[in-house]
Amino acid sequence: MTLVTALVVLFVALGVFFTFVAAVGMIRLPDVYSRSHAATKADTLGAGFAILAVAVYFGTLGEVIRGAFLLVFIYYTNPTAAHAITRAAYSRGIDVWTTEENRQEESR
Amino acid sequence: MSDRGGVLVPVAPSPTLEETVSHAVDVARETGGGIHLVRTVPGHHVGRETLESDEQVLERAEQRAREASPDGFPVSATLLGAQRYIAGPTEHVEYFLGYADKHDLAGIVVDPEYSIDATAPTLQSLESLFADAGFTYEIAPVSTGGWRPTSGELLRASVAGVIAFGFYLVLGGTVYGFLDPFVLGSGVVTGLIAGGLLRNVAFETTPSVGPVLSTIGRGILFVPYLLWEITKANVQFAYVVLHPRLPIDPRLDRVDAAVGSGMSVTAFANSITLTPGTLTVDAHGHHLLIHSLNASAQEDLFEGVHERPVRYLFYGRESLELPGPAERGDAEPLIGPDAPDVVEDATNATTTETNGADESDGGAGTDGDDDE
Incomplete structure (x- = not known):
């Protein structure tokens, strides 16, 4: 296994791991706001590692530059989309899940 | 009437x-x-x-x-x-x-x-x-x-055009070669159209060489910092999500950003969303509504951990000395463990927030009266 292959495997593995974390977070977290954390953070880094793997695999300047552009656009659009979703949720009056509220419900 | x-x-x-x-x-x-x-x-x-x-x-x-x-x-x-x-x-x-x-x-x-x-x-x-x-x-x-275009407009149009041309050239040039006549020709046309249409949209102020260069310079420091913060955020997030007991304690806060223009508020809001445990829910001017996943994320936010780098990026080194939002009185818990009263639903919180904005507007109005 060459160094390039090893790096590609490492980056793909990291990408898969963080995307997996995003999926788990999406299911486990309680409300739309905290789920958005999963959709923006883990997802963004997962995509970042995937692009990094692609750039290393091809290794040409063109791929690296276009990968960098892709990354920039993902880093711009992902938080914007999360903002749009949570903002819509908030203006519709959807409650924010808090531990306090949750404990009250459990004691009932 | x-x-x-x-x-x-x-x-x-x-x-x-x-x-x-x-x-x-x-x-x-x-x-x-x-x-x-x-x-x-x-x-x-x-x-x-x-x-x-x-x-x-x-x-x-x-x-x-x-x-x-x-x-x-x-x-x-x-x-x-x-x-x-x-x-x-x-x-x-x-x-x-x-x-x-x-x-x-x-x-x-x-x-x-x-x-x-x-x-x-x-x-x-x-x-x-x-x-x-x-x-x-x-x-x-x-x-x-x-x-008739003002000189500022012409300058903005040409800067926007050159940036668009450069972007086009990078994308096209890496595929067909940078000196390909088609890429160059269509790039010039694209740059002209983009510059003409976006002259008043692409910038908030007419760019001038000095500030732009120093912003780019600071950006080169800012980007690795942001990438590092994002990576850190994800490791923390992975820990929380994969932890069997899911140790979260969410809360919602209002923070007034000490950054001025739309561009810097956007950068601030987006870097909040991408960094540890915080998410921008809503923005009215520089009043931001921020959801934090746990107490330490909120603390960072109130101390200005996110704000300082963005201020540095847009306003330079001296702005680093500004105290964090909590110290300035620009941070206010709305929902969650630190909120003054347990707010029953999110709509109540909206009214609180709007009142806050009104008060600050009134304050500015009083300043105006003094000038008269």
């Missing part, structure tokens, strides 16, 4: 400012009130020497108003928002409307060439915002002398 009188004139440096003021004086005399010249200070002017230019343009308008009106005619000139960061056209309009309400003015006369710095009036119609608020408004019937 009948006891209302006087007109408000938003003041900005424009070639038709004098004519507009003269017209507004006529209108004001008909309504039986005085003329109120109001200049709102763009957020990025705050704390800089450029405040002087705002005062000068206001003086120019005042002088004209006195020349055009009979002796003893009430003329007032006010600078609004010098102590606050005003972000975006809507907030400027809020200041105007607040002023007009307070002084029971009959109407608003708008300079056809009025624009808040480089932010194009074509992006958001100021007139429609005034009309929605129930004020009679009028665009002063002055001759604009046809459309």
Whole structure:
């Protein structure tokens, strides 16, 4: 296994791991706001590692530059989309899940 | 309505400012009130020497108003928002409307060439915002002398065009080769179109070499920092999500960002979303509504861990000394363990937030009165 292959495997593995974390977070977290954390953070880094793997695999300047552009656009659009979703949720009056509220419900 | 009188004139440096003021004086005399010249200070002017230019343009308008009106005619000139960061056209309009309400003015006369710095009036119609608020408004019937680009506009168009051309060249050149005549030719056409269309949209202020270069320089430091923060955020997030007991303690807070323009608020809001445990839910001007996943994320936010790098990026090193939002009193817990009362639902929180915004607007209005 060459160094390039090893790096590609490492980056793909990291990408898969963080995307997996995003999926788990999406299911486990309680409300739309905290789920958005999963959709923006883990997802963004997962995509970042995937692009990094692609750039290393091809290794040409063109791929690296276009990968960098892709990354920039993902880093711009992902938080914007999360903002749009949570903002819509908030203006519709959807409650924010808090531990306090949750404990009250459990004691009932 | 009948006891209302006087007109408000938003003041900005424009070639038709004098004519507009003269017209507004006529209108004001008909309504039986005085003329109120109001200049709102763009957020990025705050704390800089450029405040002087705002005062000068206001003086120019005042002088004209006195020349055009009979002796003893009430003329007032006010600078609004010098102590606050005003972000975006809507907030400027809020200041105007607040002023007009307070002084029971009959109407608003708008300079056809009025624009808040480089932010194009074509992006958001100021007139429609005034009309929605129930004020009679009028665009002063002055001759604009046809459309001719100002030197600032030409500069913005060429910078936007060159950037678009460079972007096109990078994308096309890496596939077909950088010297391919088709790539170069279509790139020039694309650059011209993009520059022409985006001249008033792409920038908030006319770019000048020094500040732009230093912003790029600071950006080179900022990007690795942001990438590192994002990676850290994800490791923490992975720990929380994969932990069997899911140790989260969410809360919602309001933070007023000490950054001025739309661009820097956007960068701030997005870097909040991408960094440890925080997410921007809503933004009104520089009032941001932020959801935090746990207490340590909220602490970082209140201490200005996110704000400082963004301030550094846009305003340079000296802005690092500004205290964090909590210390400035610009942070307020709304929902969650630290909130003063347990707010039952999110709609209540919305009203609290709006009240907060109103108070700060009132404060600015008082500042204006002192100037009169």
